[in-house]
Amino acid sequence: MTFFGNLQNEIYFAGLGGTLPALPMTAAGLEDLARQRLSPEAFGYIAGSASTERTAAANLAAFDRHRIVPRMLRGTAAPDVRDLSVEVLGTRLAAPVLTAPVGVLELVHPDAEAAVGAVTSELGVGSVLSTAASTSIETVAQVSGETWWYQLYWPSDDEVAESLVRRATAAGAKAIVLTADTPGMGWRPRDLELGHLPFLQAKGIANYLSDPVFRSRLASPPEESAEAMQMAVLTWVSMFGNHAIRANDVARLTEWTDLPIVVKGIVHPEDAHAVVDAGASGVVVSNHGGRQVDGAIGALDALVPVASAVGERATVLLDSGIRSGADVVKALALGADAVLYGRPWVYGLGLAGADGVRHALRMLLADLDLTLGLAGFASVAELDPSILRDA
Numbered sequence: 001m002t003f004f005g006n007l008q009n010e011i012y013f014a015g016l017g018g019t020l021p022a023l024p025m026t027a028a029g030l031e032d033l034a035r036q037r038l039s040p041e042a043f044g045y046i047a048g049s050a051s052t053e054r055t056a057a058a059n060l061a062a063f064d065r066h067r068i069v070p071r072m073l074r075g076t077a078a079p080d081v082r083d084l085s086v087e088v089l090g091t092r093l094a095a096p097v098l099t100a101p102v103g104v105l106e107l108v109h110p111d112a113e114a115a116v117g118a119v120t121s122e123l124g125v126g127s128v129l130s131t132a133a134s135t136s137i138e139t140v141a142q143v144s145g146e147t148w149w150y151q152l153y154w155p156s157d158d159e160v161a162e163s164l165v166r167r168a169t170a171a172g173a174k175a176i177v178l179t180a181d182t183p184g185m186g187w188r189p190r191d192l193e194l195g196h197l198p199f200l201q202a203k204g205i206a207n208y209l210s211d212p213v214f215r216s217r218l219a220s221p222p223e224e225s226a227e228a229m230q231m232a233v234l235t236w237v238s239m240f241g242n243h244a245i246r247a248n249d250v251a252r253l254t255e256w257t258d259l260p261i262v263v264k265g266i267v268h269p270e271d272a273h274a275v276v277d278a279g280a281s282g283v284v285v286s287n288h289g290g291r292q293v294d295g296a297i298g299a300l301d302a303l304v305p306v307a308s309a310v311g312e313r314a315t316v317l318l319d320s321g322i323r324s325g326a327d328v329v330k331a332l333a334l335g336a337d338a339v340l341y342g343r344p345w346v347y348g349l350g351l352a353g354a355d356g357v358r359h360a361l362r363m364l365l366a367d368l369d370l371t372l373g374l375a376g377f378a379s380v381a382e383l384d385p386s387i388l389r390d391a
């Protein structure tokens with residue numbers, strides 16, 4: 001059992017000795033500092049969502065509409081009685097949190113996915129490695145311990161898709177997360193106004209450049225010349241978007257790997273049904289942080305219908321709008337088995353590398369630990385809808 005709340009004491013005692021924390025103590029504080037310190041291109045890419053960004057706002061509003069009704073005098077506030085650990089699809093986690101897959105991390109820091117893999121493994125939480133990573137699967141696997149999953153963007157070239165899945169399985173991933181909501185990019189005004197798409201500069205395509213099947217599609221090795229790299233980028237462009245995938249195709253993934261399959265980006269209960277029927281063991285209720293369909297339902301508002309639809313047949317995770325410990329409590333109470341944490345740790349990475357990722361995660365985990373205990377619960381298993389009221 002890990003007492004994540006001890007971060008609080010650590011900070012106060014350091015303060016007594018005259019040392020102030022290097023980074024802000026809220027997700028919003030990290031975003032504000034990142035806005036000042038990162039390049040406009042990097043900040044815009046991370047912070048931006050689709051179109052009017054109303055779905056990004058709806059994600060946060062949905063959390064605010066649910067309020068916890070804390071219970072008192074139940075003997076549960078002491079740290080040593082609390083247990084945040086969970087097992088999710090066979091992966092044992094010290095807390096019900098995994099880092100969401102985020103592509104192109106080299107935009108914010110050269111240590112990128114390796115920093116995330118090392119820190120999540122150190123804290124005992126999970127990570128989901130993006131297909132659009134800046135570092136190859138095999139390199140990240142070396143530092144990521146036993147708690148990492150692999151996120152698949154299914155390329156339109158099936159043999160490349162199969163190769164990526166087999167590589168992730170061989171490298172030790174514990175689940176494959178197929179992202180369903182991004183057959184192409186949404187309309188993203190912040191990137192459009194800067195004319196900025198990182199992939200065109202060969203960023204975020206390391207998993208393709210290191211893939212033997214992808215390389216077999218190229219006339220010459222991308223390392224050979226700037227022109228060869230440009231051709232590799234264009235080949236990536238030609239196969240990134242895949243509008244042909246259907247729910248049934250999930251069954252094909254189970255031929256390439258024995259790992260559990262999770263489908264990410266589900267908000268409609270019927271889609272959840274369909275992918276579970278096709279062999280998925282889990283779904284991530286998500287609208288991609290509002291980056292795809294602007295005007296879409298807030299992710300938390302989709303959780304109860306999806307969780308009811310799949311019942312005991314599948315594990316349910318949620319992302320899009322997790323910013324605090326209370327948000328995690330609310331998601332778990334409404335039926336999520338765990339959450340994916342997105343933008344805040346990316347700002348941490350950009351501000352301070354691995355230290356910033358550690359800070360963002362420890363802050364969330366401490367807040368979760370303390371909120372749980374102060375609300376009268378000794379374990380995350382005790383959370384259910386009865387602990388919440390509508391605001």
Ligand SMILES: Cc1cc2nc3c(=O)[nH]c(=O)nc-3n(C[C@H](O)[C@H](O)[C@H](O)COP(=O)(O)O)c2cc1C
Nearest residue numbers: 046100101102103130179288289320321322342343
């Ligand atoms: C900069 C950025 C890059 C992302 N890249 C990926 C990706 O490569 N694969 C994926 O499945 N989701 C990707 N996502 C979506 C996240 O996994 C997650 O769904 C989203 O960040 C949740 O919203 P939140 O960060 O607002 O909480 C990305 C999100 C951001 C902000």
Ligand SMILES: O=C(O)C(=O)c1ccccc1
Nearest residue numbers: 103104132182204288291
């Ligand atoms: O930017 C994104 O949200 C995203 O998911 C993505 C899409 C293509 C490649 C890399 C990341």
